[in-house]
Each structure stands twice: as structure tokens, then as C-alpha cells.
Amino acid sequence: MFRMVDAFEYEYRDCDLIYGRGCVGRLGDYLAERGLDRALVVCGSNVGANDDLMNPVEGGLGERLTGVFDRTTSEKRAETAFEVVDALRETDADVLVGVGGGSSLDVARQASVLAADDRSLAELRDEARDGEIGSFDSNGEKPPVIVVPTTFAGADVSSGGSVEILSAAESPTAQPVSVGGSAMPISDFADPSLFETTPVGALAGSAMNGFDKGIETPYARDADPVSDATAVHGLRLLSEALPRVAGDEEPADAAATERAVVGLLLVQLDRKISVVHAFGHGFARRYAVQQGAAHAVVVPHVLRYLFEGVDANRAALAEGFGIDPANHSDAELADAVVDAVAEVRDALDAPTRLRELPETRRADLLAIAEFIVDDHPMARAPAGLNPTAEEVEAVLREAW
Secondary structure, three states: OOOOOOEEEEEEEEEEEEEEEEEHHHHHHHHHOOOOOOEEEEEHHHOOOHHHHHHHHHHHHHHHHHEEEEEEOOOOEEEOOOOOOOOHHHHOOOOEEEEEEEHHHHHHHHHHHHOOOOOOOHHHHHHHHHOOOOOOOOOOOOEEEEEEEEOOOOOOOOOOOOOEEOOOOOOOOOOOOOEEOOOOOOEEEEEEHHHHOHHHHHHHHHHHHHHHHHHHHOOOOOHHHHHHHHHHHHHHHHHEEEEEEEEOOOOOOHHHHHHHHHHHHHOOOOOOOOHHHHHHHHHHHOOOOOOHHHHHHHHHHHHHHHHHHOOOOOHHHHOOOOOOOOOOOHHHHHHHHHHHHHHHHHHHOOOOOHHOOOOOOHHHHHHHHHHHHHHHHHHOOOOOOOHHHHHHHHHHHHHH
């Protein structure tokens, strides 16, 4: 049994991971130590109106809180990121604090990127229409970003994210066009008490997105013993805790929340997003669908497809679900892993069929499959697996 502690700090790729109940109370001191004086909070309207969540954040920032931008949405539009840049300048803020789910954290990071770039929204849109958006490796200094996650999307320990610059209706290709640059947060305040203020439905909706990062890493082509270790231990914690924290198992308690939050941090370290994320991206290019919902539907089917073709490190995945590989044949081990994943998914009351997702059409499956096989995470597919559009379409039809 791995240890659990009340609080810890760990530096990961120049980001300070700060975990513990009440840790957001230290936000102001953290800023002071780094010479940062004026913080702009970036969040959505529901988070902004949640006093149980915002009071500790604002109290922790204290006199260094200069404003709250509470207009992020799940659409992650570029206009919103530019509005954050405007608010940053109007308040003379020198640090962005993203609070909430993956959308708010992504918008905060991309606002930092855009603040250091000299192009306007109109100029970026013109580039997008011309089919080539220039890089964001500008000489401007990006304002630092701190993230305070409150869902299980697993978007906090990341330098990435993107915002939509052209909708499908505006795009010359009839597909949405997104832009994004790199902005690793300087710190991640993972406070379990804040997750407990988030409605269970929002936790459940995000849970498969973070959970799948732990599932994908062990089978990725470039996985290694270090990435296996963090992913497998993270899966152990999440598979036990998520059904109690974000699902239908009772009772949820403080210890379960703490295990889930630590598990979420672990599966993000050295993560290797791969085939499941490619499937999610395929749907995102066609529809305005929540990634967690798409992942929830496809992940058992994707795993079954992987296991039919390659080993996909099934023994390591089994360890993550408390399954002893020594007691199973290879085929039995594959079935046990798929069943364990589906059991967690079903406990979260997540969708189980593609036809349950809004706007999805069976006639689109081949086009989506073609997106999937060309998506960049597919480069991390397990060695020996060379998916074709026809094979991917068969997986989608099985999931329909």
C-alpha cells in the first residue's frame, strides 16, 4: 500500500505542485515570495458564483486580488481569451489564476500566450482562413499562470490547451480551427476541499478525461518505467475513489476525495496521451461534444481493439485496477481490464453509446475515423499497431 500524506509539494517541469486541504490559503504568500502583486482570477460563471469555492481562493489571495473574470465557457472561444487579456491590462495584473475545470484553465493559459503575442483576434482569424497560423514563439513576456483545479479533467499539470479561433460555420474547411501556444503554470494548487464544493454532476462529467490519461500512458509507444509507475499508482487511487466521489457509490468521504485528487495529479505526470485522446479529438473536430463524455463511451471499445492486436502493456494496466496478472491468461487479463474500466465508467453514470451523445450521426463515423487516424496522438499508438480508418470505423460502429 502506497503512503498518503496530508500535504506535499513537488516540482514538476518548473511547476510547483502544492497539495493539501486549505492550501489555497497560501496563495498570497506564494505570490509575495515571487514578487507578484496583482492577481486576476479567471473562471466560469458557476465557479464565480460559488461562494464556498471562491471565498477560500479570494481569501488566500487577500490584497493581491485585483479582479475576477468569470466569463469562461466550455466552448473555449478565442474571443474569451482576448477578453481575459483586456481584463489583465485594465487591472494591471501581473499573474493569472485559473480556477475551475479544464476550460477555464486552458483559457487562462492561452490568454497568457496571447498577451505576449502582437497579433489581434482579427489577424489570427485571417491567418486561420488562409490555412496557416504562425507560431506563438514571440519575444513578448508571458504573464505567469497559477492553476487551481476543481474538477477531474486532468488539465492542470499541462502547458497546452487551445481556443477556437474559427467555428465550423466560419471555417473554409467546415471544421473548427483552434490555436494554442505553450504556457506551463508556475504552480498548481490542488486543494481537495475545493473539489468538494463542485457539484457531483460536474465531477462525473470530467472524471473520464483525467482517468483516461492514466489508462493511456502504460500502452503508449514511448512509455517507460517512470511513466508506468505514476500512471499505475494514479489508476489505483482513481479507480477506487472516483465511484465514491463522482459516482453512485456511497458514502463519499474526505479520504476518498483526497485519494482521487492525488491520483489525478499522478496520472498527469509524464502522461502519454494516445489512442483514446485521438478518438476524442475526432469527435471534437465534428461536434461540440464534451471530451469526457466521448472518452467514456469509447475507452472500453478502444482497449478491446488494442488488446486484439498487441499486448498494450495489459499487465501494468491490470495492476492499476488491483488485478493480479499471475492469475489470468493474456486473454483473461485483457477482458478483466476492459471490465474494470467499464465498471468505473458505469459508476459515474457516464454515457455508454455514441448515439447518446448530442448531435452525433452514424453517417459521420467514417469521416470521424479518418480524422482519428491522422490525429497527432496516434503517433503514440502501441508498437505493432497500425490503425486504418476502416478499423477505427469498426470500433466506432461497435460503440454506436
